Amino acid sequence: MPRVPSISPTTGQSTPASFIHTIDSNFVDNTGRTLLLRGVNLSGSSKAPVGRPSYIYEGFWDIAEQGGESFVGRPLNLEDGSADVHLARLRGWGFNIIRFPVTWEALEHEGPGKYDYKFMDYIVQVLRKCKEYGFKVYMNPHQDTWSRFSGGSGAPYWTLPACGMNPRNFTATQAAILHCEYPATQNRDPASLPAMIWSTNYGRLASQTLFALFFAGNTFAPNCIIDDVNIEEYLQSHFTEAFGRLADHIKEAGDLYEEVVIGWDSMNEPYEGFIGYEDLNKVPIKQGSTLKKGTFPSPAQSLRLGMGEAQTVDSWTFGSFGPRKNGTVTIDPKGIKMWADPETEPDGKHPVWGWTRSPKWKLGDCIWAQHGVWDVEAGYVLLPEYFRFLPPGPDGTSLEVQFLRDFWEPQFRRYAERIRKAHPEAILFVQPPVFARPPPVNEELLRGRCCYSTHYYDGLTLITRHWNWFNADALGLLRGKYSSTLQAVKIGEGAIRKSLQEQLGILKSDALDLGAGNYPTIIGEIGTPFDMDAKRAYGYTNNGRYKGDFSSQEKALDASMNAADGPNVLNWTLWTYCPDNSHEWGDGWNMEDLSLWSGDDLREAQTSPQMRTGPGSESRAALLRARSATMLGSMTPPAASSLSLQTLPTTNDLLGDAGSTSKISPFHWENAHDFLMDGARAARAFCRPWPTAVVGLPTDIQFNISKAYFKLTVRVRAEDVPVPHTRHDNASTLSGDHVQKDRAPTEIYIPLIHYAHNKSLGDLVEQSDSPESSDVSSGALTPIEDSRNPSSLNLSLPSSHASTLVPGTTLDLEVTVSEGIWDVEGQTLKWWYQPPEPGGADKELTIEVKRGSGPIKLSTEPSSCPSLFGLDSLCPPEICRIM
Numbered sequence: 001m002p003r004v005p006s007i008s009p010t011t012g013q014s015t016p017a018s019f020i021h022t023i024d025s026n027f028v029d030n031t032g033r034t035l036l037l038r039g040v041n042l043s044g045s046s047k048a049p050v051g052r053p054s055y056i057y058e059g060f061w062d063i064a065e066q067g068g069e070s071f072v073g074r075p076l077n078l079e080d081g082s083a084d085v086h087l088a089r090l091r092g093w094g095f096n097i098i099r100f101p102v103t104w105e106a107l108e109h110e111g112p113g114k115y116d117y118k119f120m121d122y123i124v125q126v127l128r129k130c131k132e133y134g135f136k137v138y139m140n141p142h143q144d145t146w147s148r149f150s151g152g153s154g155a156p157y158w159t160l161p162a163c164g165m166n167p168r169n170f171t172a173t174q175a176a177i178l179h180c181e182y183p184a185t186q187n188r189d190p191a192s193l194p195a196m197i198w199s200t201n202y203g204r205l206a207s208q209t210l211f212a213l214f215f216a217g218n219t220f221a222p223n224c225i226i227d228d229v230n231i232e233e234y235l236q237s238h239f240t241e242a243f244g245r246l247a248d249h250i251k252e253a254g255d256l257y258e259e260v261v262i263g264w265d266s267m268n269e270p271y272e273g274f275i276g277y278e279d280l281n282k283v284p285i286k287q288g289s290t291l292k293k294g295t296f297p298s299p300a301q302s303l304r305l306g307m308g309e310a311q312t313v314d315s316w317t318f319g320s321f322g323p324r325k326n327g328t329v330t331i332d333p334k335g336i337k338m339w340a341d342p343e344t345e346p347d348g349k350h351p352v353w354g355w356t357r358s359p360k361w362k363l364g365d366c367i368w369a370q371h372g373v374w375d376v377e378a379g380y381v382l383l384p385e386y387f388r389f390l391p392p393g394p395d396g397t398s399l400e401v402q403f404l405r406d407f408w409e410p411q412f413r414r415y416a417e418r419i420r421k422a423h424p425e426a427i428l429f430v431q432p433p434v435f436a437r438p439p440p441v442n443e444e445l446l447r448g449r450c451c452y453s454t455h456y457y458d459g460l461t462l463i464t465r466h467w468n469w470f471n472a473d474a475l476g477l478l479r480g481k482y483s484s485t486l487q488a489v490k491i492g493e494g495a496i497r498k499s500l501q502e503q504l505g506i507l508k509s510d511a512l513d514l515g516a517g518n519y520p521t522i523i524g525e526i527g528t529p530f531d532m533d534a535k536r537a538y539g540y541t542n543n544g545r546y547k548g549d550f551s552s553q554e555k556a557l558d559a560s561m562n563a564a565d566g567p568n569v570l571n572w573t574l575w576t577y578c579p580d581n582s583h584e585w586g587d588g589w590n591m592e593d594l595s596l597w598s599g600d601d602l603r604e605a606q607t608s609p610q611m612r613t614g615p616g617s618e619s620r621a622a623l624l625r626a627r628s629a630t631m632l633g634s635m636t637p638p639a640a641s642s643l644s645l646q647t648l649p650t651t652n653d654l655l656g657d658a659g660s661t662s663k664i665s666p667f668h669w670e671n672a673h674d675f676l677m678d679g680a681r682a683a684r685a686f687c688r689p690w691p692t693a694v695v696g697l698p699t700d701i702q703f704n705i706s707k708a709y710f711k712l713t714v715r716v717r718a719e720d721v722p723v724p725h726t727r728h729d730n731a732s733t734l735s736g737d738h739v740q741k742d743r744a745p746t747e748i749y750i751p752l753i754h755y756a757h758n759k760s761l762g763d764l765v766e767q768s769d770s771p772e773s774s775d776v777s778s779g780a781l782t783p784i785e786d787s788r789n790p791s792s793l794n795l796s797l798p799s800s801h802a803s804t805l806v807p808g809t810t811l812d813l814e815v816t817v818s819e820g821i822w823d824v825e826g827q828t829l830k831w832w833y834q835p836p837e838p839g840g841a842d843k844e845l846t847i848e849v850k851r852g853s854g855p856i857k858l859s860t861e862p863s864s865c866p867s868l869f870g871l872d873s874l875c876p877p878e879i880c881r882i883m
Contacts, residue, residue, distance in 0.1 A: 004032045004723065009448035011424050018259045020136070022427055022450055025511065025518045026697070027571065031722040031744040033693040037136065037571045039097035040090060041525065043075035044576035044587040044595065046101045047142065047153035050074060053588030054148070055190035057180040061168055064149060064157035065352070068109030072122045075100075076579065078129065086579050087133040089597065092676045093687045094749040094827065098135050099265070099524055099573040100127075101142035105156040107242040111353050112158060115242065120249040127250065131260045138429055140265040140524070141243050141415075145201035146210045151176040152201060153589065154268075155210075158353045159235060162226060163213055164340050164363055165206065172336040173305045174295060175205040179590050191584075191591075195529070196291060196318075196463045198590040202271055203283065203290040205302040205338060209367070211273030212387065214239075215407040220275070220387060221367055225358035234355075236411055239267075240418045247422035263427030264419045265453055265524065266412050270433050272403045274299070274387045280373070281384055291463070292316040292323035295331060300374070300381050305331060306338040307366055307376055318463050322472075322485075339364055404432055404439040413445055429453035430514060431524065435478050443515045451571075452511035455525040456504060458560055465532045467552040471496045475503040493555070500563035508568055522571040523564060528556040530681045531586060531593040537681075538583040538600070548601075550682045557685035558705055565690070565701040574686055596686060602679045673756045677858075683753055689849060692828075693747045695835065696720045696845075708754045708851040714746065716843040718836045745830040748847070750811060752827055755851050757810035816848040 004023075008015050015021075020035065021028040027035040048054060050073035063069055076083035090098075106119055130137055143154025149167045150160065160167045170176040171185050177200065182193045201207050217224055217232030224231040247264070250256050277284050280299040284290065297305060297313040305311050310332035317326045342363040349356045357363070362370060374381045389398040390406065401407075416428050428446060431453040432438045438452055459474050461467055473481065473488040482488045490499045504523065511521045530553050534540060539547030564570040578587045578595035586593030669675040677683055688703050689710040696716035703710045722744040813829075815822060820833030829849070836843055 003719065004028060004030055008425055010420070016258055019425075020258075020262050020427070022448065022517065022519050026520050027451075029693060029744075031724075032720065033695055033722060033744055033746070034697055035693055036569065036691055036698070037097040037522065038573070038690060038692075039095035039099070039135070040574045040596065041099045041101060041140075041576040042090070043101070043578050044589060044592065045578045045580055046071070046074040046106070047103060047144070047589050048074075048148060049106075053585055054179040054590050055193075055585060055588075057188060057190075060180050067111060067114075068105065068157060070116060071103070071106035071109075071119050074106070076126055076129070078122070078125055082579065083126075083129055086577070087129060087135075089676060089680075090577065091133045091135070092672065092752070092827075093680075093683070094690070094692075094751055096134070096136060096692060097571075097573060098130060098137045099140050100137050101140045101268070102243075102246065103142050103154050104239055104242055105148065105154065107246055108238065109156045112162075112238055112355065113241075115245050117249070120246055123246065124250060124253045124256070127253070127256050127260050131256065135260065137261050138263045138265060138427070139243075139246075139261060140268055140429075141239075142268045144269065145176065145198065145207045145271075149178075150201060150206040150210065151178050151198050151590075152207075155239075159210075159238075160206075161340055161344070161350065161353065162234065162355060163210060163231060164224070164357075164361065164367055165209075165338055166340045166344075167206070169333075169336050169338050170206055172333045173205070173308065173338045174297065174331050175302070175306055175338045176201045176207065177204070177294075193591045194294065195465050195591065197294050199291050200293055200296070204297070205306045207271060208273045208299065208302065211271045212275050213273075215270075215273065215403070215411060216275050219391065219407075221371060223358070223360040223370060224367060225361060227355050228358075236414060240415050243415070244418040244422060247419050247426075251422045257423055258425055261423070263429050263449070263451065264416075264423065265429040266415060266431045268431065268524075269455065270408060270431070272433060274368075275407060276401045276403050277387045279384045279388075280381045280386065291318075293318045293463070295329050297331070303366060303368060303374055303381070304379055305333060307369075308333045308335040308337045309379065310334075320460075320464055320466070320468055320470075322460075337364065339366060404436065408432060409439050409441065412441070416445060425449065427451055429522065429524070431455075435475055437510050438514050440513055441515050443517065446515040446517060446519075448517055450515060450517060450519045452514055452519055452521045453524045454507050454510065454521065456507060456523050456560070456563075457526065458500060458528065458556060461528055461532075461556045465529050465534075467532065467556040469493070471499065473499050473503060475506055479506070493559070497559045497562055500559055501566050501568060504563045504568050504570060508570060520571060522573065524573055525575040526560050526564065526572050527575040527594045527596075528553055528560060528682075529593055530595070530598075531583075531591075532556075535583065540583075554682040554685045554705070557682045561685055561688060562703070565688075565703060567700050569698045569701055596681060596683070597679045598681065599679060601681060603674075670762055671756075671760055673752050673761055676753055687751045687753045689748060689750055689754070691746060691748045693744070695722055695744065695746045695833070696843075699844075705754070706855060708855040710748075710849040712748065712847050714845045714847075716833065716835050716845055718838045718840055720835045743832065745832045748829040748831065748849070750813065750824070750827050750829050750849065752811070754856065755811045755813055755849070756856065757812040758853055760810045761856070812852045814850040814852045818846045819843070820845070822847070 004021055006014060008019070015030060017030055019030050021030075027037055029035055049069045049071050052069070076086060102123065106116065108115055110116065127137060143152065145152030147153065147155040147157070147160065149157050150170060157167070167176075171178055171181040177197060179190050179193050179198065181188060182190055213221055213224065213231045214235045215232070217235070218230045221231060226234050229237075243264075250261060274280075277299060280303070283296075283298055293316055295313050296316050297311060301311045301313055310330060312328050312330045314325055315327050315329045316323050318324075340363050344350070345357055345363060348359060361367070366374075366376065368374060368386075369376045371386075373383050373386045387401065389400055392398045412430070419426055419428075426449065428450045430438055430441065430450060434455055441450075458471065460471050469492065471490045472485070473490065476482055477485065477488050490496050507523070508521045511519050530537065530550065532552050536542065536546045537548065537550050537553065564572050574596060575594050576587065577597055579599075581587055581593070581595035581598040581600070583598065583600045585591070587595050669678060676687070680687075684705045688705065690701060691698050691712055694714055696714045698712060699715050700711075700713040724743070811824060811827075813824065815829070817831060817833075820831055822829060822831045824830070831847055833845055
């Protein structure tokens, strides 16, 4: 690792102890150790205010038109104490970073320039709570298909009428699919919303237009003038300033930057809209976010539908073998237009939002028709390549549009410069459109503080809600790696896992295109759905036979996590953790269900039917939060270093004793393992061992969840000697070829979920016939006499030595190191070794960790359908036919 600079590249000031550098394609701490940042998005629920999940129609439009409502309470309830329980769980899972989604709507919902400072105060409180639990955070301006009011999340309602639209008519014109109005306003059935169909909004008129105006209004809609500026300037200035005000507010708190908030994401999953379309009569094939599912109008058909004209459009279904056309559907808006009525703005001024619109911008007509793109009466597209080329230059030539260079990069620069005014040291998390290579951003802007932030999902599993025995290299197809789709198909779990790992490797290499700093990569979103196979794991099928069986989800999620491991050694933040997830409505947004935890999966006795989660009923998680107000409301949160299971109440405390009038049978967390597993879904896949800080460069991570076997390979160079920047308590020193323990060690998170000792699990574990591993009574430093040869030792951590999140527990470890000495504290394994002398050859060192008594087998684990030849079951999800 290059010597860690003691001076910040952005401010020229000395770097504090908590400073995280972005050098040599890695995050690096002030001792020079390579850091891996792994955590979660908190939270998917933050896309809407509390009590406003996307399926609720009542008040949806009326409240928005009156200025919306506060997002206080997203992502955590700070009043009832449940925030401590959730953050303790996340910390216990080993996570050390949080991606913090915040929508533009949450900041500026009351109207242009009217900021919700109470929500900003709340955000500061949540960040301080994250600080108490030792998390790093990067802020994320989140959006999906522009806004809640165009079927996604992000921008405030008023941006839609500002763009001349009437969002109440989106459903009739199919300019967007809204969950609360699905399939039709007069015949709503939001529970029937198909998986991922919300993302087809990217290929519908509302999003196509909104993103074109936001990024390129000056270029393609010069007549769209509002308050004497182009709509592009109007939207971008408000977006930028809203998040700039939040950045200012966090700065004013005085104790959060660098210690907690390390940086800011750019706009989540930005979209090109119409920009770059080669022919408006055809669907583009270069944009990766245009999903064919359900009704699928062409761009030209969308324009006609927006003006109220009936159109017969293709209909598509998405099965195990991808999209397939299954007929046509006639959509008849019956003259209803997507565009706002001129009467809504008397004399060109909006009576509620206050802007003044230029007379050149006529309400009631399609803005693209007003710019000569198509003829409304004839229905013909007059300029099919309108969005493909830039306006002619002085020499009369027109260059073909490059979205990232021409439009995305200027918007990112504007946003980044505003953020840096408040947060000069901010790491800029650069996020181009999904699967797009990042552009070469000028180093004058990045200034050594940057990270490539990209997303990756196993698309076939995400859309089909099934772990298939085959898959496809989606990134390879989009990047032109194959001459035919068939070549991209991967058969069998081994081939699938290899392909996912290769795809993430390509995304990691994309970071080399950014600036000149060789910056790190973080997978900002990665995860898998938990409502697979018609919600089989929730007991919705087969008479409840598979209730609690998340084996398919575990396979799918482990494949993605394995892809981030291996030689990629990637940073990531999983999508997502939702404190109010339920089986019926998932994450509360467009039927998505990717939360790692659900209150409906808490371990307890059967509940009565009236206590099931559903519209108008109170979920178990909600009851838990309500009861926790009494027990936790006045609790002073412990510091991360002293947090323990004992500082949290048992669920008996939260729900009442056996004599309680509650209809839910009380249950409790018997130990830390029980606490970390309760309500978690596929926890063995995401709660895995990994190096949090490495002396040298981690070059390979291997973890087999079925065997609880972990192996880390590290390349160590002479320059990797840690600098003495932090304090270490045990200052014993071994001379010569041995190790100085007062130096910062390599630190590895060892999950209790995989390595707890049987005696700490009680009745939850199936007792094995294998011999118990021997205990080391003190958990003391265990030197290896000959550092050149591997050596094994069983270590069981006694309660007197445990700290952090697992006091009173023991770990059952069998550790083998190629060189050095090691020790365990809580769920952290510390490993010291001697880097080469100056001028010496690099070393390749390894450490292996097993569970001495073999993998944990919980007595509550359900049996699952067997696999065939190492593949996932070939059975339909409804019934197993192999047995």
